[in-house]
Amino acid sequence: MKSNDWPESGDYVVCNVTNVTDFGAYVELEEYKEKEGFIHISEIKAGWVKYVRDYIREGQKVVCKVLNVDKNRGHIDLSLKDVNEHQKRTKIQLWKNEQKAEKWIQIAAETSGFDDKMVEELYHDFVSEFGSAYTAFEEAAISGESAFDSMSVNKKMIEAVVNVARENIKDAFVEIAGYVDLTTTAPDGIEIIREALKAAADEIDDEEVRIEVTYVGSPRYRIKVVAPDYKKAEAVLKKASNASIKVITDNGGEGLFNRHIESVKS
Secondary structure, three states, X not given: OOEOOOOXXXXXXXXXXXXXXXXXXXXXXXXXXXXXXXXXXXXXXOOOOOOHHHOOOOOOEEEEEEEEEEOOOOEEEEEOOOOOHHHHHHHHHHHHHHHHHHHHHHHHHHHHOOOHHHHHHHHHHHHHHHOOHHHHHHHHHHHHHHXXXXXXXXXXXXXXXXXXXXXXXXXXOEEEEEEEEEEOOOOOHHHHHHHHHHHHHOOOOOOOOEEEEEEEEOOEEEEEEEEOOHHHHHHHHHHHHHHHHHHHHHOOOEEEEEOOOOOOOO
């Protein structure tokens, strides 16, 4: 779904080469409506370039870095040489993911009885709320309808989105859980336990990982971790449980971690 906005300096953009000249190449920006850019010969490749067509040709898809945007002139200066292979692969993958997400929204709209206007509106709403439409589907696969609690979207449409997400992102994430028993006899014990649980939930520095802490029954709490793979999930679960236990023990209480649930002794 193409955007009506303009890219910003420093952005990486996917382009379709439309015209190659002796001085550079004109391109269309795939992610933006009616936006054209120019790659000067000096930005094609590091070093001297004799023939532009030796490095770029019409119909080719390239990833460029935005150098300058002049909205008044409707012109965008781009660089091809400032994009390394890793940046190129990453951008292409993100672009392909957005194309998938657009198709998934169309499928969800068809199954729930909505038209193309709804598809475009929802796509842009997802980008605004989650940063990308694909991320919205990742969240839907993990959290279900609750991923969209902060949005005003038709419930039938959201149900369809969640179904499509879980059909297409089945193996993208794994889910594990562990349990912590937290006990304290301190007068402010409730606050200490809250602090301990917050420490567990805050033990995350990766956007792909989710932690959810829920009450099971005194003194037990469940820590659920959703991550791209089991190795990362186990590492985060360990850090989260250790963080909560540390808060308790630092305040004179006791903490115990169980990888698998056991009956709570009365």
